[in-house]
Amino acid sequence: MRKVIALGGAALMTALSITSVRAAEAPAKIQKDCAVCHQMSGPASPDLAARQTRKGPPLFFTGNKFRRDWLEAWLQKPTRIRPAGDFAPDHAAKGPEGDAVDAASLSGHPAVDAPAAKQIADYLMTLTPNTALLAKEDYTPGRVSARIGAMDFVKFKGCSGCHKDTPKYGGFSGPELHTAWQRLQPPFIVSYIRDPAAWEPRTLMPNKHLNTAGIHKLANYLRTIGEKPEKAK
Amino acid sequence: MNKLFILAVFLCGSILYPRPAPAADAVHGKTLYRVYCTQCHGLSGDGKGINAPQLSVQPRNHRDRAEMSARTDDDLFKAIKEGGQAVNKSILMPNWDGNMTDAEIHDVVAYLRALCCAGAK
Numbered sequence: 001m002r003k004v005i006a007l008g009g010a011a012l013m014t015a016l017s018i019t020s021v022r023a024a025e026a027p028a029k030i031q032k033d034c035a036v037c038h039q040m041s042g043p044a045s046p047d048l049a050a051r052q053t054r055k056g057p058p059l060f061f062t063g064n065k066f067r068r069d070w071l072e073a074w075l076q077k078p079t080r081i082r083p084a085g086d087f088a089p090d091h092a093a094k095g096p097e098g099d100a101v102d103a104a105s106l107s108g109h110p111a112v113d114a115p116a117a118k119q120i121a122d123y124l125m126t127l128t129p130n131t132a133l134l135a136k137e138d139y140t141p142g143r144v145s146a147r148i149g150a151m152d153f154v155k156f157k158g159c160s161g162c163h164k165d166t167p168k169y170g171g172f173s174g175p176e177l178h179t180a181w182q183r184l185q186p187p188f189i190v191s192y193i194r195d196p197a198a199w200e201p202r203t204l205m206p207n208k209h210l211n212t213a214g215i216h217k218l219a220n221y222l223r224t225i226g227e228k229p230e231k232a233k
Numbered sequence: 234m235n236k237l238f239i240l241a242v243f244l245c246g247s248i249l250y251p252r253p254a255p256a257a258d259a260v261h262g263k264t265l266y267r268v269y270c271t272q273c274h275g276l277s278g279d280g281k282g283i284n285a286p287q288l289s290v291q292p293r294n295h296r297d298r299a300e301m302s303a304r305t306d307d308d309l310f311k312a313i314k315e316g317g318q319a320v321n322k323s324i325l326m327p328n329w330d331g332n333m334t335d336a337e338i339h340d341v342v343a344y345l346r347a348l349c350c351a352g353a354k
Binding site for chain 2: 048051052084088089092093094097098099100101155156157158160161162169170171172173195196197202203204206207208209
């Protein structure tokens, strides 16, 4: 339980599975455990090499990005978000029909228990360096039909080239978006679509220079497909 | 640096023109191509990236010498910077102006020339 000698992967998993620590020690411990794979303090690097070698997405703006309830639940039962991992070229392999995701190259995410998840979520939600970016957005969630929204997402905006809007349909290189509404704060969705590089200079996502109405339409579509019916009002 | 310049000039086929400044760097272009382009155009540039089966228009095979030779460097630069629509092609080919500087896009064009027509791997 108290063995915190983090040597190698197995020891790391042990370290992460430890339950919550005393409150005063939590930030330092979380910074240390998670920094093995995640950038834990800003700013985001404009360096191309850093984007290729990082082991996971940045967490230093967690408080500006995620919904807290999603975060706390996911940390206990992590599921894959990016079908081809955090950097697709490293998880693609040539096959007879062309390239395909090399599932064997992907590993599961370390899980933590409930008290630790609460402590981690409490701390990560305090990381909010990009509040000014969100403040630029004025978005009131609205409605778009699933059919119109899908046509826009797939045909007119080309988002499905890299993102899934259903578990079956869409590209592999970007984070799945049928779950985006449960995972992400709505102003983050809008801000990221408007200017991905403002969040991560070396993002793999293009900036389509969409106008505000077009961005809101896409965000509304993510709401239509992502909102859990029982939570809808 | 000098060696790279000679290589780049050779690859660009711009021998007829006065020295462009700064010269495009096909080696750096290859790295950029891996990061941004292989997801659709494939690890080897054959147009069969992991996303390709999900695209209603297939990505260009950048190893296709005939197709690629039919386009000038300026055509390629414009397609990459402004996206497929800017050259009357599919919107599924994104615009990359928000991800790369002009100099970096020139590096990618230099790499495409190497890939299609100079036998680069």
